[in-house]
Amino acid sequence: MQAVVFADRLGRELEPLTHRTCVALLPVVGKPVLEHTLEALAVAGLRRAVIAISPFADQVRATIGGGSRWGMRLDYVLTQGEEEPEAVVARSQSRLANVLLLLRGDVLHGAAVAEFLQRTDGVAGPVIHGRVTGAPLSLCRHRAGGQGGLEPLRWSVEPADAPPVWPVVELPDAALNRLESWRAYHRANLDTAAGRFPGLVIPGRAVALGLTVGLRSKVSPHSLRQGMAFIGSQCRVEATAELHGEVVVSHGVMIDRYATLQDSVVLPDTYVGELVDVRNAIVQGNQLIRVDTGVVLPVVETFLLTDLRDATLRRTLAEPLNRLLGLLALGLSLPLWPLALILALTANVNTPLQEVKLRGNRLGFDERGRRQRLSFIAREWAVSVPVLRYLPRLLAVVSGDLRLVGAVPLTPEQVDSRTEDWERVSDQAPAGLIGPTLLHLPPGAPWEERLLSDAFYARQRSTAGDLRYLLQGLGMLFTRRAWWPETPL
Secondary structure, eight states, X not given: OEEEEEEOOOOGGGTTTTSSSOGGGSEETTEEHHHXXXXXXXXXXXXXEEEEEBTBHHHHHHHHTTSGGGTOEEEEEEOSSSOOHHHHHHHTGGGOOSSEEEEESSSBOTTHHHHXXXXXXXXXXXXXXXXXXXXXXXXXXESSTTOSOOGGGSTTOOGGGSOTTSOEEEOTTOXXXXXXXXXXXXXXXXXXXXXXXXXXOOOSEEEETTEEEOTTOBOOGGGEEEEEEEEOTTOEEOTTOEEEEEEEEOTTOEEOTTOEEEEEEEOSSEEEOTTOEEESEEEETTEEEETTTTEEEEXXXXXXXXXXXXXXXXXXXXXXHHHHHHHHHHXXXXXXXXXXXXXXXXXXXXXSEEEXXXXXXXXXXXXXXXXXXXXXXXXXXXXXOHHHHTTTHHHHHHHTSSEEEOBOOOOHHHHHHOOSTGGGGGGGSOBEEEOHHHHHSOTTOOHHHHHHHHHHHHHHOOHHHHHHHHHHHHHHTTSHHHHOTTSOO
């Protein structure tokens, strides 16, 4: 017998999970869905299979290979994506045997394959379908060379699609998850890790009651406070992190201090920051997908959630490069400092160099142990010329408290006065010396308008955009607005 495995789903229903890979390669407790299918075929004694693939075809070939891991020989056929199974079989007829086992490789069948073959050995007929709890199991035994009766193998199958003219074998002990939604994918991971999906092999070893850990992973059993958890390979979970309920963590994940995960799935190469609380969600890089509300929340701040695959050398050098540019700007501005000092001394003020407390970008713990941005003391010349007044803030750029480009830095009182969720969106962007709000809004703009401008900047922020604002700031130095006292920045 030869198997034909359909793994060509387009996966639109699972976006953004399928932006970088196909459904067949999405991990379920540390293994791609297709790998679970191939393990089931190997256990059932099949040694040859043809896999129909479409999106991310090269990625599938590189990940699955030729099948030697399972003692199988695998061939591949390209499709247009969710193509009719009968058309795929007809196009591959020259390399197929007369007796076929056809199944989908982008859904979870559990142990249904071996049981299905055993139950159908004595059943006559050219086509025999499997069914579980009244729904097609996307599993078919075909003795007619794949001609006819393949409707239940389509991805968009409905229970009524099963042709009544063909014999159907009920598999009451089998489990099926078609992974047709975020909620279904979330449930597939939790059910498999908890042992509610029979027949799937979980990689790793039990290091404590309810805790399974993969190779080269570092995790303390004390992190599992209650429930069960699966931790994939090459992960690091800080001892102070807490796992509650049912938690599945894929390979290459870092969970920092005091983070809390409850009833959640973390996909590969993700960083979960200090004190981050994730509940009933799927985390993929910097995206938080709430399975209860169906909302995707992109997180800009890398100290909260980060895609480790995007932690490139450019990001690694971003902070020191910003400080270096700040030091360069400070050096170029030195001829202006004596002028600012003279104007401040001639002004009728007690202190030429004034101080203001602002919320910066450096992180630390407050008195309640919460992770947040620290406040710092910024200095300003007591002059009315905007460029001269804010010269000392270049020192805050050199120290790392401010970025050259960012949102308007707020005082602690202003931070605490924000009550609406949209008002806090600007926290997703760093506080900066210049930015769209300072460059484009008039000095007397209402407080809500300034917050809205910074919120929009935080959601649309990019490296190219920051470079554009930096150039606009340099150009602003040669305008009346930068030097005229009546129109401060």
